[in-house]
Amino acid sequence: MRRPLVAGNWKMHGTRASVAELIEGLRHLQLPGDVEVVVFPSSLHVGQVVAGLESSVIAVGAQDCAVDPMPGALTGEVAASQLLDAGCALVLVGHSERRLILGESDAVVARKFAAAQACGLLPVLCLGETLAQREAGQTLEVVTRQLGGVLEELGIGAFVSAVVAYEPVWAIGTGLTASAQQAQEVHAAIRQQLAAENAEIACGVRILYGGSVKAVNAVELFGMPDIDGGLIGGASLNADEFGAICRAAGN
Numbered sequence: 001m002r003r004p005l006v007a008g009n010w011k012m013h014g015t016r017a018s019v020a021e022l023i024e025g026l027r028h029l030q031l032p033g034d035v036e037v038v039v040f041p042s043s044l045h046v047g048q049v050v051a052g053l054e055s056s057v058i059a060v061g062a063q064d065c066a067v068d069p070m071p072g073a074l075t076g077e078v079a080a081s082q083l084l085d086a087g088c089a090l091v092l093v094g095h096s097e098r099r100l101i102l103g104e105s106d107a108v109v110a111r112k113f114a115a116a117q118a119c120g121l122l123p124v125l126c127l128g129e130t131l132a133q134r135e136a137g138q139t140l141e142v143v144t145r146q147l148g149g150v151l152e153e154l155g156i157g158a159f160v161s162a163v164v165a166y167e168p169v170w171a172i173g174t175g176l177t178a179s180a181q182q183a184q185e186v187h188a189a190i191r192q193q194l195a196a197e198n199a200e201i202a203c204g205v206r207i208l209y210g211g212s213v214k215a216v217n218a219v220e221l222f223g224m225p226d227i228d229g230g231l232i233g234g235a236s237l238n239a240d241e242f243g244a245i246c247r248a249a250g251n
Ligand code: 13P
Pocket: 009, 095, 167, 171, 172, 173, 174, 175, 210, 211, 212, 213, 231, 232, 233, 234, 235
């Protein structure tokens, strides 16, 4: 039985003041006990959020980590070991904004995934196709290649402690959500690709859906057999909306 996970990716948003307000809202939420909840603030705000959510059930993660796990000479980057030290438990790797805007390759993403695990952080591996790729019928090919980048490099054993997030690029921040059926089809293909290596491990991996998830569409999405929760962008910046999405995962 996979425990649902709802994750809020705050992206490059927030000031100390707005983050304090969001923390206050999160602390007052009624959250379902059977759902794991995590927020991913900018690395600048990780310390503030870890302190603010102390004694709350909500975990904190980072949005990215360096390819090398340990501290060193790499200006501007943050090592997974530093994130762990700061109180993070998870880290996103391979978000489409980083792949597409910053040119992160599958190879770089695999190194970040390994760096996270080497430090005991749970990596959340993000996958997803662009609109052009979907329209060209390449969705499964793209997602298979992205997942394969980690699978071939690190092996199926790496997925015992990892989460996968399917986020179609065309659904991110656009208000366009993949239909529950469209999302389920890709989630099932992801699980099948993992199952071809080891069925038991594949069965235990949580696969989140992301892309314009709101309280109104969350119930249907989370009701699909291979959708184990969500990775929420815009809607996670509103504590009440985020709480409603968390409750939808518990239904
Ligand atoms: P939105 O929920 O704003 O579409 O963002 C999804 C996302 O990219 C989460 O990582």
